[in-house]
Structure formats: structure tokens, C-alpha cells
Amino acid sequence: MKVEIIELGDRAAKFVLSGVAPAFVNSIRRAMLAEVPTLAIDYVNIYDNTSVLFDEQLALRLGLIPLITDLDSYVLPSECSCGGEGCSQCQVSLTLSAEGPKTVYSTELVSADPSVMPAEVVPLIKLSERHRISLEAIARLGTGHDHAKWQAGIACGYKNVPKITISDECDACGMCVDACPRGVLVIADDVVKVVDERACSLCRLCEGVCELNKIYDVIKVGTHPDSFIVTAETDGSIPIRELITRSAENISDRAEALDGYLSVIDMEMEMDHHAT
């Protein structure tokens, strides 16, 4: 397996993964979307709400705020020593009270743990004269399996690395160059050249417009079957580097667990065999 990083920012990454099976890349994608936990507001006590939004709408908006999460200091409620009742290990309380006229932002939430803060400035609600909200929100760890608000990865996807081949029969008519929506092809020195192969969206419009393609295979869009361009982004709750490494760890943990189950089944089958 080889990794080549194309872009690596705080929140978004793009890299080429080569020498792997499609199933492996897909499991990375699925782990980024649904397996890596993050904190999100899950329970809200509303003491006062005279705003234009119903309590439920307000609670939904609160839930969708990304919270900066230190995954080493929190555990999932289902795995917590308190048994899921709620303690400082598995939940954080945030309070909010505001009175209009003003717009209330996510940054006005007061957290019991100063390291847990909203990652984005989200306008929660616009309050007019006499409007008031006062609430306590409980944030818990969760995974994307249960609700999209716990999804750390956003728009995670991959495609095969494109491979464009142009044969010697090409007469450089330029039809394919005009047809390409991504500007992958150019004419230089009376031959069609590929300038940015990875930008190709595999739409194969160039194959269709080429007149000579009806006789020979002049231009052909293919893929490298074991190389993938992976793009991933986070909602800001954890850095992208951590999201990718944690999703890889998650896959290896689950593979090990599966190995454990299988060896138990193997042992039981062997014991049955001896007994009969």
C-alpha cells in the first residue's frame, strides 16, 4: 500500500491510495462517515423559549452544531464505567440564555468543559423584542450510525485514478479537447496531450466525439484498478488527520475482533468433532 498526499489542510484532505482493493478504500470511507465518534448535543432541557422556533426545532439546530472533541478524554456512553447513566467521562453540559432583540450564535453556549467548544459560528435563532431562551444542553459522544449530527466526516469519497491513452492514429482534430469539461486534454505540437490526468471525471465524452474512434481505439479512458483518489473533509470537530488515522485504527480493531470470533467458532467446531 502506498499513500501519496495531494492536499492536506486542517479540515480537508485529498490523497492517492494505491496497491489496495476497492473494498478497503470503501471501508475507510464508511469508517470516516459512520464509525469515528464525535460529541454532539443529544439532550436539551428547555427552561424558557418564547422565540419563533418550537423547542424541537431549536434542539435540532443545537444538535447539528459541531463541537471540538478531544476523543482521548471522552468515552461512548455505552462503554462508560457509569453504565450510560451520565458522568463527566461521557457527557458535557452546555448552557445558553439570551434575550432579544438579537441573533443568538453557537459561540454564546457556555460549556462546563472549556475544551469542548462549538467549532463554527452558527446563527441559532433570531430573537425579537421580549423573546427569550434559556436552556441546558447535554452533549454526548456518538457515531454517524445513529444520527448524522455525530458524523465527523463530510463528503468523503473516492474514485479510481484515471488512465487516458491516446494512440498514434490520432489526427489532432481537437474535438476531444473541446468536449472535455475538465480541461484535461490540450493540443501541443500537433498531438493531443494529457495535462492533468487526475482531474478527469471519467465521463468519456472525449471517446464519444472522436470520429476516428469508430474505426480504431484512438482515445481511451480507463482506470488504474488498484489506485484511488480519496477526498475527505471534517465538520471541524476533529482535525482531518485524526479522522483518517482513527478510521484506519477502527478498521484494524474490527478486523481483529472478527478474527477473535472466528477462532472461537473454530475451537468449538473442533471440540464438537472430538466429541462425536
Place this chain on the structure above:
Amino acid sequence: MIPVRCFTCGKVISGAWEEYKKRTKLEDPAKVLDDLGISRYCCRRMMLTHVELVDESSPYY
């Protein structure tokens, strides 16, 4: 109120709404969206198609 996240991909887009609303009075929406880092068309439609109604209903609450 503008939805907190994009319905399709889940990117938090509401933070960009106020600047978008102010700037599109004078500028081209496409340029403003590019500036604000809203690149995917799922997120762009969240901004382009949003109708702000809080101010309409707030006098009746």
C-alpha cells in the same frame, strides 16, 4: 432561519449566510460563494434557494 448544515453532505453552511446575504446585494452570488469556500453544488443550493422568514413571523410570537 438558514439550516445549520447542508442537507446532502452535512457541511456547516449557516455561518456563511449573513455575509452571503449582505454581499449578494452588490456582488455576483457565484463569486461570493467561491469566496466563502462553498464549493459543492449541494451546499451552494442551500444558500441560493433559502428564503428567510423569521422576520415575517416574529411579530406574531
